[in-house]
Amino acid sequence: MAQDAAQGVTGRGFGRPGEAPGWVGYALLPLLNLLAALVLSGLVILVIGENPLDVLALLVTEAVGYPEAIGYTLYYTTSYIFTGLAVAIAFHCGLFNIGGEGQAYLGGLGAGLVGLALTGWPWPVAALGAVALSALFGAAWGAVPGWLQAKRGSHIVITTIMFNFIAAAIMTYLLVDVLIRPGSQSPETREFDPGVWLPTMDRALGWVGVAIPASPLNLSFLWALACCALFYVFLWRTRWGYEIRTVGRNERAAVYAGISPARNIILAMAISGALAGFVGVNEIMGVQHRILLNFTGGVGFVGIAVALMGRNHPVGIILAALLFGVLAQGGGQVSFEYPTVNRELVMVIQGLVILFAGALENLFKPRVEALFRRRSGGHDGGTAHG
């Protein structure tokens, strides 16, 4: 990527003498960026006339302060893990997938069709079917922009954005004119048969004798964690993953090595779409139990922030998804308590986190690294370059 090149030129590669230890890049700098984003968010809260410290304290308490809240937070985290992984795998192929929103939306359609069709079947069958069909629908919605990028040279950022709008229009049409519950006014399908609902975590843990409070957290959380493991194995331990990363690093080198960029771009976008599609399993099969309008609510865009903060690595993505889960759950609760705060405040914080963690990731880097050079003594003071 461009930043890597920039770092190469200015002589900040790994392993140089006087280089800051690894945890600085992976932990300290992201934390500093997060802190800067929170400070600015605090200023916004100040502008709308509330005390930032009170609001942030309430936000954290409402997100992790008691067991039920933690369940809600992890339920949001589940969706963010899926979209974070989706954005990350496209990133590894050098692609910027902004279409997670549309892919998740169609994934929900796939999961929902399974839920509608399999009345009377046991839930494990429905769960497997929902995973398969949501992956298929999401993958199709991701692969087409991938194909357009690979074969026709259409800008993937633009096409995925357009596909978000098209997905929204298609879903509105389906819910208003085709799938709507007969005799109903609101655009949503009938509720699925309770037998096919994906069990909530409290129910599932109840089977093994562990009691936790009820919350929307459901078994798809475990599937999200499994996807993280599969993601790691696929990307760093298989030939396909290696090819995708090679194309992302250097397309011309990939061609020289006999790797087809076009095939890998389409593959990466299909997997990306499938991962985003799993949001539908969590939302539709796990929580809503019907297909309804706008159930995605921006998860695709949050996935961008999650992938950036998580450095496109599954472990980082889990941690970043947790952070955004806290913001979503806590932020929603704050808007109930404070009359001047509405839900969009969460988007402000998200936007600032993306700005600082993604675009301004090098903001504190030179200063922090200089600090470490000074601390490690004078023997490496003048890093030789130029």
Added chain:
Amino acid sequence: MDDALLVVLLLADATIRVATPLVLAAFAALYSERAGVVDIGLEGKMLAGAFFAAAVASSTGNPWLGLAAAVAASVALALVHGFACITHKGNQVVSGMAINILVAGLAPTLAYAWFRQGGQTPLLPGEARLPQVHLPGVAALSGIPILGPVYRELIDDANVLIWLTVLLVVATHWVFTRSRFGLRLRAVGENPSAVDTAGLSVTRLRYQAVIITGVLTGIAGAYLSTAHGAGFVRDMTAGKGYLALAALIFGKWRPWPTLFACLLFAFTDAVQVRLQGVPLPVVGVIPVQFIQMLPYVLTVLLLAGFVGRAVAPRASGVPYVKER
């Protein structure tokens, strides 16, 4: 015959009114991208412009102060983008996305806190909106067959910002083909190191470009809320920033084709509104959602079919690192 002419004229009038913010935004991005800075944050800057224009116009009653506030807010965001992409060599797409999400949250948050009307600004009275330009001689020309109605429906009573946009198109053509500044901007988007070697500051030129982008997106936003509309409502840009970017790519980063692309998108939108619920031969009534997605499908098809491999400015999206 006269009815047919009137339909065509009304369609053309609607096209121009819808095209204006698209043209402003697309030309805004033209400056930035020809200088090598990718900007998908048009949407956010327009939305910020729309909000601040309406908010200030509503509290002061003066639309011109609103316009100034819109430009100021949008330029501030453009400077953030510049700070991230030019000074800190950050990822340009990510920065643009961040600005879009930030403003999509910030505008309704501030609107809610200041006006307490569910994330909107109050409806603007006539004098707090940007005026139309009334031309002389409408009555005198009315009698002339084609010229009269064209003058009356299309040219007279156009908003002042529409005229500004016409001026902008001509000026931009001149800037990019004739002016020293424009040639330098083009050079910095193609080969920044050559510009640097010639003793010009790449950083300075790129900042100038993003500031122009900020000014124009601010005007586009003000048009939406204080000229075309009468107040700010949440998400009022509704993807226009992205469509403008698509128009720019479809126009291959050149002024006149970009203008044409904007007019085409605006025309589909104007037709779209008229087609809703109208039975068509053969296919019957098309569901409104399919008509509404026409511009987006058109964008995908055009980008896939006509443009093919669009050639972006060569240094576009790449931060410039001075040789050591």
